[in-house]
Amino acid sequence: MTLTARQVETIRKPGRHADGDNLYLRVSERDGRVSKSWVFMWKRDGRQREIGLGSAATVSLKTARELAKATHDKIAKGTDPLKEKRAEKATFSKIAGQCIESLRDTWATAKTADSWRYHLTHHAGSLGDKAVRDIDTADILGVLKPLWGRKIDTADKLRARIARVLDFAKAHGLRPADSQNPAAWDGHLENILRPQEGDTKHHPAVPYADMPAFVTRLSAMPGFSYRGLELLALTATRYSQVHRAEWAEFDFENRLWTIPAARCKKRKGMVRKAHVVPLSDAALAVLKRIRAELSDVAGKKLFPGMGKERMRKDLVVLTDGKYVPHGFRSSFSDWAADRTAFPDWLVEECLDHLVGTAVRRAYRRGAQDFSKREKVFAAWGGYLTRSAANDKVTALRAVQ
Numbered sequence: 001m002t003l004t005a006r007q008v009e010t011i012r013k014p015g016r017h018a019d020g021d022n023l024y025l026r027v028s029e030r031d032g033r034v035s036k037s038w039v040f041m042w043k044r045d046g047r048q049r050e051i052g053l054g055s056a057a058t059v060s061l062k063t064a065r066e067l068a069k070a071t072h073d074k075i076a077k078g079t080d081p082l083k084e085k086r087a088e089k090a091t092f093s094k095i096a097g098q099c100i101e102s103l104r105d106t107w108a109t110a111k112t113a114d115s116w117r118y119h120l121t122h123h124a125g126s127l128g129d130k131a132v133r134d135i136d137t138a139d140i141l142g143v144l145k146p147l148w149g150r151k152i153d154t155a156d157k158l159r160a161r162i163a164r165v166l167d168f169a170k171a172h173g174l175r176p177a178d179s180q181n182p183a184a185w186d187g188h189l190e191n192i193l194r195p196q197e198g199d200t201k202h203h204p205a206v207p208y209a210d211m212p213a214f215v216t217r218l219s220a221m222p223g224f225s226y227r228g229l230e231l232l233a234l235t236a237t238r239y240s241q242v243h244r245a246e247w248a249e250f251d252f253e254n255r256l257w258t259i260p261a262a263r264c265k266k267r268k269g270m271v272r273k274a275h276v277v278p279l280s281d282a283a284l285a286v287l288k289r290i291r292a293e294l295s296d297v298a299g300k301k302l303f304p305g306m307g308k309e310r311m312r313k314d315l316v317v318l319t320d321g322k323y324v325p326h327g328f329r330s331s332f333s334d335w336a337a338d339r340t341a342f343p344d345w346l347v348e349e350c351l352d353h354l355v356g357t358a359v360r361r362a363y364r365r366g367a368q369d370f371s372k373r374e375k376v377f378a379a380w381g382g383y384l385t386r387s388a389a390n391d392k393v394t395a396l397r398a399v400q
Contacts (some may be wrong), residue, residue: 005061008036023068025056038064040081051081083173086274090174092135092165093128093342094282096120096391099168104272106272106374109240119158120165122149127162132169137182148193159183176361205327208335215384217318224303225314231302232311234283234381236351238265239325241310245302250287255279256370264352276351278374280381315331320343332380339383350376 003019011017012034022042037054042049053059053067056301071081092097100116107113121128124143127135140162146154169175180188206214211233218230232242242257257279260273269318279287290302294349315325329351336347348354371374 003061008056008061011036014223019061019065019068021065021072023053023064029149038067040068040094043081044075057276063117090132090169091129092124092132093121095132095172095174096165096171099165102165102168107117109244111240111291111308114155116161119154119161123158124162132166133175136164136180137188137192140189143190144193159185159189204323205330205334206323208331208338211328211331211384212337212384221318223314224290224293224306225310226302227286227293228306228311228326229315230286231283231290233328233331234280234286234384235377236329236380238329240308241275243303243308246300247291247302247318250279252284253289255284255374257283266341276370276376278370278372280377282381282385283377335380335383336376340376340379340382342379346372346376349373391400 001016003017003025004072008025011025011027012029014027014029014034016026016039018024022040023042025041026037026039028037038053038056038059039050040053051066051071053071056064059067074081096116100113100120103116104110104113117385126143127139130139140159142163144155144159147158149155160183163181163185164183165273166175166183170177170179170181181210183189215230215233218226228242231237231245232239235242235257237259241263244263245257247261249259256277259275259277261274264272266273312325315323332349333347336342336350337344
């Protein structure tokens, strides 16, 4: 028996009242107040399921029946109305936040998450309130074109991050399974946008010829921040790896620093691996100086209580803003190329860069002989802390 418009208006008994064809009027009472809403109920895989069709105060009986019929048709075609409804509510900003959270544990620092949020809200703000299922190529081009060819790094990162968010949405059933990712470059945007031309912005680096005098200047400065910068220069590691270093990572007997995989660079499609840095005499001297100056020698951290930006800010002040800490890695690389006979692949290994093909890396994955890296860092440490006259003897010695 179907309901009438009059019954919908006057019925007050709590519960579900059937109209037929899976449509029900749900009546609820709380604190003497009665509320009414439409629900469509059906079974799928033996489970009872339901979806709301709106309040009876705003959706008439006639409209509710039309909505119920449309829901019937979707189910008959294999569409899940609940998934479709969730997709309608899944805005780009909401899914971007979920995507960032899912990736958080793969990033070495919280700064990466902040960078993602900035790009996806500041530069892709027009996508924020749009349902991810409805985002198309025109939307992506609207975001990218103002940056394309002008801000090369920003545009590349933005496109890649939008693509990742949309892939995340698709994997969670919020975009059609057979849909093209409108932010994909290969096979899609490469046919619409011209490749960006121009030099990538590099980190300002102290010229390697000036590094010995610069490290000497750092050594004379008081404070843990400057010890951190010394260690950063001597080991050619990444900023966060030094700032967050713990004493347990250092093997003084074997003169090795093992940086945990969690703090090493994340590469797409690859499992992060620990990076081992042989410690030169100069690097060991800095570590011993840090330990001697620590009041809490039992602490875990090399630099307890030091803000994450302290070293960066002190370097900016020390160099009038000319250089950044990451530039030490470029100084090391340029020195190795210009002043030594160390092979390129070895220098790249010292920097924890990918070397060679995937096959070559697979064959080398079990190798634990760091003697060749040890010679590189010994030469680099010697270069930074000895006179220029003595530098040529060691620096030009090739790895045997």
